[in-house]
Amino acid sequence: MQEIARGASEFIGEEYIASLVQRFYTTGERFIVKAGFDPTAPDLHLGHVVLLSKLATFQRYGGDVKFLIGDFTATIGDPSGKTQTRKQLTRDEVEQNAKTYKEQVFKVLDPAHTEVCFNSAWINALGIGGLVNLTAQFSVARMLERDDFTKRYKENLPISIIEFIYPLLQGYDSVALNCDIELGGNDQKFNLLVGRALQRSYGLDKEQSVLTVPLLEGLDGVQKMSKSLGNYIGVTENPNTMYAKIMSISDELMWRYYELLSQKSLEELQAMREGVRSGNLHPKSVKQNLAHEITARFHGAGAAEIAQIEFDQVFSRNQMPSNIPVVEFSTQDSGVWICKILQESGLCPSSSQARRDIQAGACKIDGQKVLDENLKLTQGEYVLQIGKRKFVKAIIL
Structure with a gap:
């Protein structure tokens, strides 16, 4: 009971x-x-x-x-x-x-x-x-x-x-x-x-x-998880994305996810809490265990191991992901609007959100921060990034 x-x-x-x-x-x-x-x-x-x-x-x-x-x-x-x-x-x-x-x-x-x-x-x-x-x-x-x-x-x-x-x-x-x-x-x-x-x-x-x-809080830790709010972790998302999203939640929210989603026993959870409080366990390693467990549940242990290595490579060593989605756009006379690319590539749910991300300094092209929300990209290949975990290669034909 x-x-x-x-x-x-x-x-x-x-x-x-x-x-x-x-x-x-x-x-x-x-x-x-x-x-x-x-x-x-x-x-x-x-x-x-x-x-x-x-x-x-x-x-x-x-x-x-x-x-x-x-x-x-x-x-x-x-x-x-x-x-x-x-x-x-x-x-x-x-x-x-x-x-x-x-x-x-x-x-x-x-x-x-x-x-x-x-x-x-x-x-x-x-x-x-x-x-x-x-x-x-x-x-x-x-x-x-x-x-x-x-x-x-x-x-x-x-x-x-x-x-x-x-x-x-x-x-x-x-x-x-x-x-x-x-x-x-x-x-x-x-x-x-x-x-x-x-x-x-x-x-x-x-x-x-x-x-x-209870309704599980999304990645923002405030509103309930919802696809329409963009703060969700989908069970069909690729393992690298799932792992990285779980790692992005706060240390406080991590315990909520453990309680509601983990298959670890109540005794195991209590031991981890005490380990973090005493300093014997680092919150990051505890969160890695959570990300690995949930990713393995939906994609298998092998995929979870690869996702953990990929996360360490991208976020701990600031390297590029090994497998970036590619999207193609047909060029227009003056180029393709950056917000259109961000929306249609799936990096942002809407062009208005793309504007907000650019204004907040969360958007990078080839590693360089973008501040011009009216920027248009001409023919070429570009690696676009939103935040720390979202990447896409845009090819402008």
């Missing part, structure tokens, strides 16, 4: 979880643990891995995981924490994103105790009559207990009826799967509790326990 509770934000029904684990050790009977993922983007990042790691913990102690891909609910969009109605995804977008999810989750989960489910299987079967019956199980007043809905209502911001439907459909997933435990981020608490309520309404002889996990 200490390992299950590790890094959790909140437990609801902890005694029931303990009884399920006890039953597993006594009789070998397994129990059902569910977590839902709406495939709103094609790739998972380490923020998602926090939840996957907790699912893997349950698998070790008797849990059979229902990895639920919300292929139906993703077409609505989860309103949790949102200040406005979300854009709905097309069916093609959902199916493509769901395919990549299935390819990535078994880097963490045990396939022998994982079933990948799609909630369209039972939601489509509900029909209009079933949907009307589902909406009858919850009141508008209960829906408005959600902080984000309350805030939007008071500020006269629109709330669509379909957003009220979303928590009900997520809760109905727990009915359809006969869940014992549901996991989610701490911003999902309301939706998870709806599942408990609906299990009662539909006559199940159980109320699922709920365990929430």
